[in-house]
Amino acid sequence: MPSVEVPLQGTSDPLIRQLPVLGDHRGSLIAIEGGSTVPFDVKRIYYIFGTQPGVERGFHAHVALRQLAVCVAGSCEMILDDGRERTTYLLDRPDRGLLIQAMMWREMRNFSADAVLLVLADHAYDEADYIRDYDRFLETVNSLT
Numbered sequence: 001m002p003s004v005e006v007p008l009q010g011t012s013d014p015l016i017r018q019l020p021v022l023g024d025h026r027g028s029l030i031a032i033e034g035g036s037t038v039p040f041d042v043k044r045i046y047y048i049f050g051t052q053p054g055v056e057r058g059f060h061a062h063v064a065l066r067q068l069a070v071c072v073a074g075s076c077e078m079i080l081d082d083g084r085e086r087t088t089y090l091l092d093r094p095d096r097g098l099l100i101q102a103m104m105w106r107e108m109r110n111f112s113a114d115a116v117l118l119v120l121a122d123h124a125y126d127e128a129d130y131i132r133d134y135d136r137f138l139e140t141v142n143s144l145t
């Protein structure tokens with residue numbers, strides 16, 4: 001399967017969202033508003049931190065859930081796989097978010113010790129929305145195209 005690596009530097013990738021930085025002499029502030037800064041209403045927020053060395057997370061897709069992931073401190077890698085191509089995004093900026101659409105297999109790895117990965121989601125937690133088997137994910141993706 002083709003594989004590409006994308007740093008979160010450029011915003012030509014439509015999945016990478018520049019978040020407006022409000023700054024003054026005291027420092028910086030970013031406000032994320034559902035329906036404008038992110039293209040959905042935010043129903044849930046969670047964050048991943050204290051990740052142990054060498055840990056990999058994710059390894060699932062969502063049937064319908066859409067999310068925006070922002071590494072607000074430290075860094076980690078997010079691999080998105082649409083069933084045809086795998087793209088590795090380096091999340092290392094608090095002012096850039098990565099949109100994770102439905103039916104994208106995701107894996108996370110290489111968390112720095114200080115990484116805090118903030119995720120905004122458009123639905124409440126629902127285990128029934130997870131596809132945790134890669135072959136089932138591919139079958140489902142292929143049945144949609």
Ligand code: T46
Pocket residue numbers: 044046048057058059067106119125
């Ligand atoms: C995703 C990636 C980026 C809850 O009870 N409520 C929640 O809102 C979440 C997100 C998780 N949980 C429970 C379910 C598991 O028992 O917390 C435990 C850890 O969740 P999981 O193993 O799914 O964590 P990750 O890091 O593999 O995946 C998470 C999200 O679950 C997932 O939606 O897209 O982060």
